[in-house]
Amino acid sequence: MGNRGKASPPPEAYRPDDYPRPSVTVDIVIFTVLDGDLKLLLIQRGEPPFEGRWALPGGFVRVGDAMADRGEGLDEAAARELAEETGLPEGSAYLAQLHCFGAPDRDPRMRVITVAYYALVRPDLVPLVQAGSDAREARWFSVAEEVKPDRLAFDHAEILEVAVERLRQQLEMAPIAFELVPATFTIAELRAVHEAVMGVTYDPGNFRRRFMRMITDGIIEQAPGKRPTGTKPAKVYRFVRPHPRR
Amino acid sequence: MGNRGKASPPPEAYRPDDYPRPSVTVDIVIFTVLDGDLKLLLIQRGEPPFEGRWALPGGFVRVGDAMADRGEGLDEAAARELAEETGLPEGSAYLAQLHCFGAPDRDPRMRVITVAYYALVRPDLVPLVQAGSDAREARWFSVAEEVKPDRLAFDHAEILEVAVERLRQQLEMAPIAFELVPATFTIAELRAVHEAVMGVTYDPGNFRRRFMRMITDGIIEQAPGKRPTGTKPAKVYRFVRPHPRR
DNA sequence: TCAATAGTGTCTTTCAGACAGTATATA
DNA sequence: TATATACTGTCTGAAAGACACTATTGA
CATH class of the missing domain: 1.10.10.10 (Winged helix-like DNA-binding domain superfamily/Winged helix DNA-binding domain)
Structure with missing residues (x-):
């Protein structure tokens, strides 16, 4: 990448600061298996858009404000979010980047690009999860039985679909x-x-x-x-x- | 972390607009195979940072400025960049998202998160490539023989490594x-x-x-x-x- | 005719799936 | 004793790798 970046054939020298920037978030598809059933941790949204709907846990990547503070990396942001949302200590679950989603209208409020991760939580840690999770309602849903993709917030149904696909693929390979x-x-x-x-x-x-x-x-x-x-x-x-x- | 609204366990209700936002780019690892040799298209940078060094083609994702213009999606941005950098018509090469890279210091100027793609160009299209590419110097490098990873700009060596790995994996599966x-x-x-x-x-x-x-x-x-x-x-x-x- | 590559055949090993059979615990 | 599950064994077929062999062209 570099400066110049804008339109097709324009010469050079764009100061990147001139470009409008998107918000960037991480969203995490948190899986576990309980009683032989694949489960997913969702969080009920407390405000619009999609108020009351269930959504993937996630949050903004801390980007810092300038020279001094450059913020956190993506994996770091995902690990932090995972810890915050589950109450589990950082590093206690497997976490891997999944895919980046950035359709222009995926958030009705503004342009948001999200880096999706998926996490695997061992079932023996599940009882510890609710404890640390913050005010918002969090619940495990059976992926096969309970999750209603078209009721999920944002494009989270699509993210989930990719996550399940990737999880299956990885399970056979790694x-x-x-x-x-x-x-x-x-x-x-x-x-x-x-x-x-x-x-x-x-x-x-x-x-x-x-x-x-x-x-x-x-x-x-x-x-x-x-x-x-x-x-x-x-x-x-x-x-x-x-x-x-x- | 220091966005003024730090964020760990805070209740809710952030107006996303309050958060500092990163620049977001797409970078494309453009492969072809010529004479039984895997090649990679690189572009020589014309200005700092990394002036004179070779880099992956890429550019900023058009994000739009507000309500009216929401800009382009990520795949769209990658396809556009690919077309711009190669001169090939859009859709004439295989293009798939690779991974998202966002280390805080990957661009010395500012916080830039990049969505990396990889592209496969059929060898019979290669002669058409130079034609359309813009002023900057673009060249195919032998991945095995010519590319010097530690001479690449930014974190492009890491991106390339992931790309080759993914390409190999995909070649055996798809x-x-x-x-x-x-x-x-x-x-x-x-x-x-x-x-x-x-x-x-x-x-x-x-x-x-x-x-x-x-x-x-x-x-x-x-x-x-x-x-x-x-x-x-x-x-x-x-x-x-x-x-x-x- | 020779050299080189296209194309075929065979043998072995590995592994997945179907399925039968044995072992050992609890009820 | 019955039964459910742990665990073992056997057979078959698909596919990969090693390698020998045949076929067909250009030089």
């Missing part, structure tokens, strides 16, 4: 399922996460074998103890780098 | 190689593209079989004619939806 189970877990629990996210069922035997390979690959290892299941107790495993952020 | 060959192509040409992008060599026989499957899948089909190769002429194929944009 060792990311561990971000959605407690520190130790059984194969069945891991399978439940996959099934909840992908919206399919997996053959228990085949699924197990697939993850047994991760043991020989050194990605997961058996942990001490067993998990009672109602019938035969199951072995528990843990992710080798115990719940890595990145 | 029918995207067709964006880097002429409308009709031989298997060897397609293989050359894959080899250039991935930086490896493929067994010709195995590679062929892999793409023969795309015929039965209806993704590519044989086209009339043969391509002389110096020895035995090769069959030519075409992408079934002839070079789809999206």
Whole structure:
């Protein structure tokens, strides 16, 4: 980028300060899996536009005011928002940038460009969530059963759609399922996460074998103890780098 | 952070207009493959900062000034920049959003957040490129041989790195190689593209079989004619939806 | 005729999916 | 004892990689 930037063939030398600037926000699609169901944290808006509607948590990126204060980076802003909205300590959830949305009319008030992130909260942390969240109403919704995309504020339905798509894709490519189970877990629990996210069922035997390979690959290892299941107790495993952020 | 309205747990009701806003640009990593080599279009900067250094083409997103004019969307801005910088008609290259970069100090002058895109230009269009590009010096660089990441302006080395990574990933997942060959192509040409992008060599026989499957899948089909190769002429194929944009 | 590339065939390994079978806990 | 789930084994088919082989052109 550079100066010049404006119109098609104009020569050079634009002082960027001359350009109108958009507001920039981060919005976060916060997922967890509870009881074998993919859930999403939404916040009820307290004022217009979309008053009373449910929306993704988010907020403005702190940009600073000039030379002195340059504000925060995008990942930083997202981590801060995530912590603020959930009450969880920073770094306790997986967080990754998703996509940038900037349709001119996505906010009726003004031009707002948002950098969407998605976050994965381990289910054992969910009980801690409500605690820290601020005044506004926050609730977990079942993505499959409860979320009504056309009732979401702004373009958040579109963001959610991209997020689910990306989550599914990542789940098949990266060792990311561990971000959605407690520190130790059984194969069945891991399978439940996959099934909840992908919206399919997996053959228990085949699924197990697939993850047994991760043991020989050194990605997961058996942990001490067993998990009672109602019938035969199951072995528990843990992710080798115990719940890595990145 | 010091916007006057800091913001951590504050109740509500910020008039977004109160917040300082960043400049927002789009930067485009424009790839092509020429002579079996992955190339990148860079532009030499004519003024500080980074005067004389090579940079990704890009420019400011038109944001409009108020109610009346809301400006353009991000994809729109990227398509416009791409057209302006290459002289190619809009829509003649594949274009997809890559990632958003917003480190506070990525532009020494001021706070600038950039939405990075990557573009794929078919090699048969490359000769048309210089024509339309404006006064500034633009040149194709071999990504493997010529680009010196630490000589690039701003954080463009980082953007490039992410772009190459994404391109490789996409090449293995999506029918995207067709964006880097002429409308009709031989298997060897397609293989050359894959080899250039991935930086490896493929067994010709195995590679062929892999793409023969795309015929039965209806993704590519044989086209009339043969391509002389110096020895035995090769069959030519075409992408079934002839070079789809999206 | 030779060199070079186009194009085909075969063998092996890996892995996913279907599915049967065994083991071990609780009710 | 019954049953539900943990866990193991087997078969099949798809696909990738290594590699040998045939076909067809230009020089």
